Amino acid sequence: MATLTVTQNFGKGARDLEVYRSLGGYGSISSRLFDLSQFELIDLVSRSGLRGRGGAGFPTGMKWSFVPRNSGKPVYLVVNADEGEPGTFKDHVLMQEDPHRLIEGMIVCGWALGVRTAYIYVRGEFLPAIETLNAALKQAYAAGLLGKNIGGSGYSLDIYVHRGAGAYICGEETALINSLEGFKGQPRLKPPFPAVSGAFASPTCVNNVETLMALPWILEHGPEAYQALGTPKSGGTKVFSVSGDVKRPGVYEVPMGTPLMELLESPELCQGIVGELKGVIPGGSSSPVLTAEEARKANLDYEALAALKTMLGSGAVVAFNTERSAVGMLTSLTRFYAHESCGQCTPCREGTGYADRIMKTIASGKGREGDLDHMLDLAANFSYTTICPLAIADAWPIENFIGKFRPEFEAEVAKNPDRGSPRVTKDFRPGAFW
Amino acid sequence: MSHHPVHVEQPSDAEILPRLETPGVLSRVEELIRRYPVKRAALLQVLWLAQETLGWLPNVAIRWSAEKCEVSPVHAYGVSLFYTMYKKVPTGRFFLQICQNVSCHIQGAEAVIAHAEKVLGVDSHGGNTEDGLFTLLRVECLGACGNGPVLQVNDSFATDVVDGELAMPIGVGLDPERFDRIVEWCRRRAAELPEEPVRDALGDILVGTDGHPGATGASAEVQGSYAPPPPALAVTASNVEEGRTKVTWKAAPETTVLHLETRQGGGEFAEVASLSGKDKEWIGELPAGAEIRIVAETAGVRAKPSNIAKGIA
């Protein structure tokens, strides 16, 4: 059994404070934490090799070191639990199963950055998880683990749950901050970066649920032990959400660098593919898809997947078999990104919808020659001109599904008997639309 | 429900406001506002509260929320249309949302949606059954992809009925039979319970917190007031030439002054040099075998001392 750093309490009823404590929980909320200065703690987290588990994989220690101290403003910690990437559901399960570990991780981070008030931004759909978190917070307050003067340390921290209301884009940290502040969840222009001027124009640290939940283990076992679990550049373990055509979909924690196929086929993990593997989306719907052949070579760490021109992302693995249509999958993805574009900047607002309408045209048998290239051209154009990466998240699936499964798309276009007719421009007249 | 605006008959102020202006709701609003340094930030939560109270969000309730959070009415209106979960139209008692996104799609979401449309006799773009029990909506990712295709009945995830309760067993997705069981469960519940109990999504008033330190009535606390300053770390000493020692260290960027202290033979530490927080090293004459440490000072507050380095003989 591999070492578990985040999911070790699954199925043990750790939602209850007493059970969590009996499993060694809140062990770090002691002199072990409060004797460490902020500087040492940040240094310790840097040495653990922990990287942001939300998708971008930014080194956590470095992120914390950007938060200015003594800026004369309060510092906020905002937990990004707006897990919205199709294929990803690990944070949902993590919060349901082990809410106190998140609270403990937040106290550690809070101490490191001198946070007085922290928010957990949970996506609106996760009402059961919100209820679990609120119950856990209540217990933690009652036990003196939160509020004023935690454990006699002189340190005070308040945590509130902020319920989102249905917007994928709020997973982007500045959109999340806008949403927290009562605005539409639209990303902000950068700079200023949140570390300097985020929530309420104050220094803000936005961390993913899983990132924070790894902290108690790191504090208990030391940064070197955590780093040693993974590869030299991708330290520790990672929690993967596996869905699609596998025998046992679910949430699995494995060391960084584990081969993708081991995750999918190990009897202790997903127990194998249903049918014959056609491809795998390795890091959430926006990550470039891998063909079965590429998937067999892939290891689950940031560098190995980057070498395959895809990414670890949030660790959402969607496996699909040869019965699944790439056209259908891409149609559902372009629809999703058009639906979730926040509407702020032009290329994404107009481009994702445009690509989606072309995709629907192709899928409904009205595609024409050139449509695929048109899609690719649009995707290329909206991927580098926008404020935030949502457009890229749409462009990558378009480029990779069409790039890697092009014959399927061409067969779809071939169903249209008029596929070769040129675009009609001769009946152009004022007042017409096209 | 959707960010496509839908036309719906709007109730009057007199129908809605008395239901919102109750002591219970108002004290919840007050508590929600105290969680944030500015009232505006509570907008999403106050809209949720209004929706919990009324079952949906008529324009009157949006205007009411805007007043409570001190934003313009049109700001609250725009925000309520940006997020998909605010219901701008009333729904049936059981709001069934079926995910159609990629993981659910490849597990047969379209077939289940088609089945649901047939069973309930409504379309899947927000269709309501005539008995007022069900509203059916196809939605994007619900965040339970391991259970694809997944369904939400109001705010509960459900892919099956186990022991008479809605459940989402690990790895089990929705299929037509399970969907039928869930519909049957809903009908039975409708017969047993007169109405759905309200689920508290926003948490009770938390014990032990006074709200946000910067909220109205309290002064904002800045970081320095409740966290100690960072000390210097990793102090090392090396000989550069006869009788001269080089000391290096790591100091936090906000450090303002560094006090270099030494002692010999276990006595008291005495300050040798006072350096700027930006300095990276110090070279000077130190007696052989001296112990060296650095005390960092940030904005007048001294941190705990660093590790002790040994000067080289």
Added chain:
Amino acid sequence: MSNSYNKPVLPKADSKKVSIVVDGADVEVPEGTNLVEALKTIGIDTPHFCYHQDLPVAGNCRQCMVETDGPRGMGLAIACYTPVRPGMKVATDRSSEKVKTARKAVMEFLLANHPLDCPICDKAGECTLQDNYMSSGKHESRMREEIGKQYKGAPEHRHLDAKGQDRGGKHIDLGPTVILDQERCILCDRCTRFMRDVAGDEQLYIAARGDHAFITTFPGQPLQHDYDLNVTDICPVGALTGKHFRFQQRVWLLSKTETIAPDDSLGANITVEHHDGHVWRIMPRRHPDVNKSWISNATRLLYQTLSENRLTGGSFRGADVPLADAVERARELVHGARKVALVASGHLTLEDNAALLALAESLGSRAEVFGGSWLAVGAPDGIARSGDPVANRLGCTLLGISDNLSDLVRRAKEFDCLVVAGHDLWAADAERAKSLSVIPERIALSAWHDATAQASTLAVGIRAWAEVRGSMINVQGRIQRLQAAPTAPTPDLEPAWQVISRLGHLGWTSEVDAFRFAQGRIPALSGLNYRTIGSQGRILEGVAP
């Protein structure tokens, strides 16, 4: 979401210059400004939609892409949000294919859901989208009918056109002054930023999201604000149009005359736009220190009074007389009188008032000059009005005209002739003005058949503010020029100074003579002439109260 604290830093005359490299050439630009402004100073226009000098930067249209050097080499960045750094390298579309492609791509996206109805669109001719398409688009459309366009708007505003196509919200009556054509909106966020950050009254908001996001007011609530028509100026497309000008004139027919608003002592800079002898609209003219880019609705709609109720000739004891006869009779009356009261006006130019003073001088002790106003003075609104309706009040004060109308009322019986120049005393306070009726001969020089003209024994028509050249001194102590649009209802109408010059045999042939006279009275004007005052005016040292 625009960061509302991101106000653009604009170049000033005394901005420090730094050198940067643009398209391979070393150039000097003002430090700290954004690249749109910096490039403008060296003659490079960067196409943009959402950026506006007087609004917070939103950075959402993505049209102003340039390449700049960063830690990872040259990369695309939006010019409106990139500050000038000394030594930075910038590549525009003149040297970078990447920039050209990006701008063209953004243009294709903007047009993807924009109707192709320029011929019937009121903005055509001054549409930023048209201009930018010509500068950076010019692509062949790849849209076709099966793909379709996404039109946006609230369902109650949905409009199906003759071909049965859904065009989204069409001609929505937003409020008393503005119409919204939702389908043309490119969601640049300018109007909402104006209402939030300039007007300070957030009545507009972009609701919903994605390509069906739309501009809206709160349902059932009209857009209503003293400055709301400014949103029609800053709208880069034909989405927001003013009811007063919609479909009145094609904009390319209009000629422009730069002048200043006569209805407030801030003297908002405006452009009078006219065609065929009519003024069709008034537009704000940007002045960074006066009115920025804004004018109030009241100022904007002033043009409507220019063609209403005009006094085009003269009127003697209720009967119309030719203008020349009226002037001749006025001269006789003034010269035949025992004691003449001359009432100056802060609504007239410095030149007109100078003429009045010169007239008084020529009449010697027989004449006395009175000044001031009975109109109520309000508070500044912080946008484009000072609240004082007497535009040239400071000018009159500097000429030495006292605020002594009440003396005139008290001493009315001493006079047997009253000359009121461009000052509607009877409308301002009929009760007090009534006591002036004891003066047997009352001469009004007026552009309109106003209450004062009607209460006078002799009314002489003069040109209105839009039709004269001259100058006024605003509340900041800034002398600003008025220019004459060729829109006087009859060509023989003369400016007030000229009529007064005839009354006093002053022999002035142009407003320059009047200005010279004013220079003699106001030391701060010495050394100035119309050219040095220029289109942006000049602050007079030490005159502001």
